[in-house]
Amino acid sequence: MVTNADLAEALFQLAESHPAGDLRLALLRTAYAVFDHPRELADARRLPEAAALEVMPALAMLRSCRTPDALWAAAHRLAGPNRLRASPARQGFLTAAEARAAIASGTGLDHRQLRGAAHWHTRASDGAGTLEAMARACARRGAAWGVVTDHTRGLACVNGLDAEGVAMQGAAVRAWNHRHGDDLWLLHGLEAEILEDGTLDLPRRARSGVLLVAAVHTGLADRRDQTGRLLRAIEEPGVWALAHPRGRLFARRSGVRANWEVVFGGAAAAGVLIEINGFPRRQDLDPALVTVALERGCSFLLASDAHHPRHLAFEETAVALAARAGVSARAIVNFAPLDHIAAARPDLDLP
Ligand SMILES: [Zn+2]
Ligand SMILES: [Zn+2]
Numbered sequence: 107m108v109t110n111a112d113l114a115e116a117l118f119q120l121a122e123s124h125p126a127g128d129l130r131l132a133l134l135r136t137a138y139a140v141f142d143h144p145r146e147l148a149d150a151r152r153l154p155e156a157a158a159l160e161v162m163p164a165l166a167m168l169r170s171c172r173t174p175d176a177l178w179a180a181a182h183r184l185a186g187p188n189r190l191r192a193s194p195a196r197q198g199f200l201t202a203a204e205a206r207a208a209i210a211s212g213t214g215l216d217h218r219q220l221r222g223a224a225h226w227h228t229r230a231s232d233g234a235g236t237l238e239a240m241a242r243a244c245a246r247r248g249a250a251w252g253v254v255t256d257h258t259r260g261l262a263c264v265n266g267l268d269a270e271g272v273a274m275q276g277a278a279v280r281a282w283n284h285r286h287g288d289d290l291w292l293l294h295g296l297e298a299e300i301l302e303d304g305t306l307d308l309p310r311r312a313r314s315g316v317l318l319v320a321a322v323h324t325g326l327a328d329r330r331d332q333t334g335r336l337l338r339a340i341e342e343p344g345v346w347a348l349a350h351p352r353g354r355l356f357a358r359r360s361g362v363r364a365n366w367e368v369v370f371g372g373a374a375a376a377g378v379l380i381e382i383n384g385f386p387r388r389q390d391l392d393p394a395l396v397t398v399a400l401e402r403g404c405s406f407l408l409a410s411d412a413h414h415p416r417h418l419a420f421e422e423t424a425v426a427l428a429a430r431a432g433v434s435a436r437a438i439v440n441f442a443p444l445d446h447i448a449a450a451r452p453d454l455d456l457p
Contacts, residue, residue: 304338
């Protein structure tokens with residue numbers, strides 16, 4: 107069978123085989139429509155609505171291929187002046203159909219049993235929703251606890267929180283818990299920036315009572331090994347999780363290079379969680395690296411990295427990545443009750 111992953115990859119390569127212009131754009135749009143389609147098209151009656159009209163005949167022809175060999179033979183016939191080429195920045199991502207199948211495969215990870223909705227943003231940094239709107243959306247999804255993690259000021263590209271903003275958000279979190287804590291308990295977190303030397307952009311005195319997810323957003327195109335930078339960040343006081351460890355983006359960049367066995371070994375020793383970020387264009391970590399982290403003894407945080415209430419569902423992609431790697435619910439903090447976090451972090455304001 108030709109899967110959506112095969113079809114989408116053929117369409118991406120076809121797009122890149124054509125010079126910049128309408129045809130290339132139409133092929134790209136169609137490639138993304140196939141990649142994001144929730145069902146395998148080989149079994150579907152209709153082609154995705156988001157596919158570009160002018161590319162429909164080519165898509166129908168590619169979809170009718172019975173085997174990957176036949177698909178690639180057809181792709182070569184349709185190719186433009188440039189050679190068809192795979193890109194490492196597209197490898198190790200699940201299509202929406204694969205993510206759905208991984209969740210349905212009965213691995214013991216049931217996203218309906220998630221208790222904690224972690225790593226999401228509000229209008230206080232670069233999110234679209236208020237704290238209340240995001241918290242209500244977490245509660246509607248069935249979460250018992252949630253961790254807001256807006257960006258800190260050090261991240262130059264977004265509107266991060268300064269010390270005053272952090273204090274104001276802390277007060278808003280306490281006010282929510284006072285009124286709605288029985289439905290959903292909010293934990294105050296921050297997404298801190300890992301600087302070039304591996305230290306964080308947040309002074310130590312500002313870290314107490316806050317769940318820090320530490321993330322790399324700079325130097326992502328640097329081809330040098332960044333193991334030392336990540337190890338230093340893991341050792342920083344107050345770090346709860348290493349967020350989107352690679353910093354990769356689908357079809358754009360493969361992210362940082364590091365000796366991941368060493369990084370994950372360091373995280374396991376320091377009791378720092380390894381995040382599996384389910385934002386579909388991130389999928390960071392991929393199942394192969396999740397397996398390495400699991401072998402090094404790591405525990406995991408599943409993140410939606412939501413910037414809008416609708417994005418909270420991206421935690422399901424994180425569940426799919428964990429399921430593909432064979433992680434059990436016991437190794438994932440989001441499946442645990444709030445007391446589990448309380449035991450590890452006496453500095454937090456918990457019920
Ligand atoms: Zn981030
Ligand atoms: Zn984030």
